[in-house]
Amino acid sequence: MCGIVGYVGPRDCTDVLISALAKLEYRGYDSAGIAVFENGKIEVAKSKGRLSDLVEKMEKEGKPQGHAGIGHTRWATHGEPSDINSHPHSGRRVTIVHNGIIENYKQIKQFLIDNERTEFLSDTDTEVVAQLLDFYYNGDPIRAIRRTLHEVRGSFALGIVFADRPETIYAVRRESPLIVGQGKGEAFIASDVPAILKYTKDYYLLEHNEIVILKNGSASFCTMHGRVIDKELKTADWDEDSAEKGGYPHFMIKEIHEQPTAVKMTVTPRIEDGLPDLSECGITPETLKDINNVFIVACGTAMHAGMVGKYVIEKLARVSVTVDIASEFRYRNPLIGKGDLVIIISQSGETADSKAVLRLVKETEAKTLAIVNVKGSSIAREADMVIYTHAGPEIAVASTKAYMVQLAVMYLFAFELAYAKGRIDEAKCRDLTDQLIKMPAIIEKTVNSVVDDCQYISTKLISTSSLLYIGRGLDYALSMEGSLKLKEISYIHSESYAAGELKHGTISLITEGMPVIAVATQNTLLEKTISNIEEVKARGAMTVVICDEEADIGEEAADYLIRIPKIAEMLMPMVATVPMQLLAYYTSVNKGNDVDRPRNLAKSVTVE
Numbered sequence: 001m002c003g004i005v006g007y008v009g010p011r012d013c014t015d016v017l018i019s020a021l022a023k024l025e026y027r028g029y030d031s032a033g034i035a036v037f038e039n040g041k042i043e044v045a046k047s048k049g050r051l052s053d054l055v056e057k058m059e060k061e062g063k064p065q066g067h068a069g070i071g072h073t074r075w076a077t078h079g080e081p082s083d084i085n086s087h088p089h090s091g092r093r094v095t096i097v098h099n100g101i102i103e104n105y106k107q108i109k110q111f112l113i114d115n116e117r118t119e120f121l122s123d124t125d126t127e128v129v130a131q132l133l134d135f136y137y138n139g140d141p142i143r144a145i146r147r148t149l150h151e152v153r154g155s156f157a158l159g160i161v162f163a164d165r166p167e168t169i170y171a172v173r174r175e176s177p178l179i180v181g182q183g184k185g186e187a188f189i190a191s192d193v194p195a196i197l198k199y200t201k202d203y204y205l206l207e208h209n210e211i212v213i214l215k216n217g218s219a220s221f222c223t224m225h226g227r228v229i230d231k232e233l234k235t236a237d238w239d240e241d242s243a244e245k246g247g248y249p250h251f252m253i254k255e256i257h258e259q260p261t262a263v264k265m266t267v268t269p270r271i272e273d274g275l276p277d278l279s280e281c282g283i284t285p286e287t288l289k290d291i292n293n294v295f296i297v298a299c300g301t302a303m304h305a306g307m308v309g310k311y312v313i314e315k316l317a318r319v320s321v322t323v324d325i326a327s328e329f330r331y332r333n334p335l336i337g338k339g340d341l342v343i344i345i346s347q348s349g350e351t352a353d354s355k356a357v358l359r360l361v362k363e364t365e366a367k368t369l370a371i372v373n374v375k376g377s378s379i380a381r382e383a384d385m386v387i388y389t390h391a392g393p394e395i396a397v398a399s400t401k402a403y404m405v406q407l408a409v410m411y412l413f414a415f416e417l418a419y420a421k422g423r424i425d426e427a428k429c430r431d432l433t434d435q436l437i438k439m440p441a442i443i444e445k446t447v448n449s450v451v452d453d454c455q456y457i458s459t460k461l462i463s464t465s466s467l468l469y470i471g472r473g474l475d476y477a478l479s480m481e482g483s484l485k486l487k488e489i490s491y492i493h494s495e496s497y498a499a500g501e502l503k504h505g506t507i508s509l510i511t512e513g514m515p516v517i518a519v520a521t522q523n524t525l526l527e528k529t530i531s532n533i534e535e536v537k538a539r540g541a542m543t544v545v546i547c548d549e550e551a552d553i554g555e556e557a558a559d560y561l562i563r564i565p566k567i568a569e570m571l572m573p574m575v576a577t578v579p580m581q582l583l584a585y586y587t588s589v590n591k592g593n594d595v596d597r598p599r600n601l602a603k604s605v606t607v608e
């Protein structure tokens with residue numbers, strides 16, 4: 001998704017904007033641009049392509065020199081990626097960068113045309129906002145912003161400069177994220193905290209419809225009506241290093257290795273005297289006792305974490321759990337109300353469909369619980385209760401450590417719910433919690449023990465155009481994530497199937513050499529899964545089986561066996577995930593793909 005930055009201070013503004021935008025590359029983008037006050041005039045430089053293309057262009061055509069400006073990485077929604085459609089966009093006296101979508105831009109454009117404003121250069125919704133701001137601008141920036149905000153519908157964060165207000169930046173947000181960094185004698189705006197960490201750890205959160213003004217190196221805030229607001233300065237607990245690759249060739253592999261720490265950071269603070277304690281997140285045994293049904297709603301990987309949660313919660317707490325894709329749930333008029341708990345899982349906390357579901361549920365009597373990684377994100381702030389996962393910044397588009405900590409929270413929640421409802425006794429709850437506490441060491445051991453196998457097996461996958469993941473029960477839930485991970489970064493078509501379903505149609509796809517990866521960690525279902533493996537093998541499939549080190553599977557049962565540590569069956573997803581992540585990672589590396597920034601994907605999907 002688009003990224004916004006802005007800077008006012010003594011440094012070379014263009015350098016700051018480019019380095020801050022580089023930290024937002026993980027969001028996905030197809031063009032970039034900046035606008036800088038140079039000797040009191042706004043100079044714009046923009047280009048389709050990567051930030052390096054913009055830098056190259058500026059080297060040839062001249063780099064804006066100044067101390068205040070705004071910058072943008074664009075992920076095209078309205079209009080193809082092109083130099084013209086890249087931000088910033090300008091009206092006569094106003095230049096802006098924008099993240100989000102203006103839903104009624106066509107009506108606004110018509111309004112402007114009817115009022116003799118016809119100078120549109122691009123296909124973007126953003127340019128319409130620049131023109132509208134300009135239309136309302138009579139020398140009072142706050143008035144122009146207020147009048148514009150009254151007209152526009154949709155989600156947006158805007159960085160704005162007015163030609164006759166040199167060295168000053170205005171910004172405002174509705175729905176889309178925006179933070180304000182405060183350094184010594186310098187101030188920033190950015191779509192996300194990592195963009196400013198090189199310069200400062202201190203930042204403010206901008207709320208809906210609040211306006212920030214960056215001037216003389218500091219930030220001041222006001223409402224749309226110009227009323228001054230005092231805001232609390234926050235300090236980021238992520239340092240710049242944790243947002244960097246730390247010696248690994250890609251963020252994805254770094255993040256795979258960070259999983260033990262992430263799980264530890266997420267689980268440890270939620271254990272009190274050997275039992276799960278989520279009271280700090282607003283969840284008490286009393287609130288849990290009243291829950292009749294659980295709905296888990298999310299997108300992509302986060303939804304897959306919910307699938308594992310369903311099996312675990314239903315098994316332990318005997319509470320019915322429905323898992324839904326957010327973009328489906330919001331349009332199917334769901335039956336929810338008093339006694340229901342709707343859990344929204346989201347790494348970014350800004351995913352448009354998940355956010356929309358949260359708002360829809362908040363209009364009912366159901367309670368909402370957010371499981372979110374990014375602090376202060378919209379979903380985290382708007383839910384009744386929030387459990388933060390402590391994975392730190394996840395930069396690779398393919399989610400790994402965020403999924404792992406989402407699983408950890410699913411377990412913590414399931415244990416506490418089952419105990420609160422009296423479905424498991426204290427001893428059982430202690431035992432399960434103890435096993436969860438031991439997971440970081442086991443995950444670390446797994447990464448080290450399977451890495452070579454995965455690297456080798458991936459060389460056997462690179463030439464296929466299609467493969468299948470299969471599993472039963474929890475293994476099926478898990479294989480969905482394995483399949484998504486592989487397809488999103490290797491570009492190999494991959495599907496996950498409940499192993500028992502193969503015979504009902506899908507087995508006809510099996511041809512000589514087609515890879516089938518079976519996840520077989522649930523010993524109670526092992527014999528049945530082995531039969532399914534034999535069936536596909538007999539039809540020529542190349543088989544890979546992920547099973548525990550003691551599983552009764554002979555070496556001849558599959559072409560490749562990946563043995564992982566044996567732990568309690570219910571917790572196996574946290575271990576079995578690791579080889580699936582590594583298979584996806586090395587397949588992508590071996591194919592020479594852009595592992596961290598797969599084509600067509602964005603880290604944070606803030607539009608529908």
Ligand code: AGP
Binds near residue numbers: 345346350399485604
């Ligand atoms: C993860 O590998 C994916 N790229 C994607 O499915 C992601 O999990 C999904 O977009 C949801 O994002 P969120 O967790 O930030 O809501």
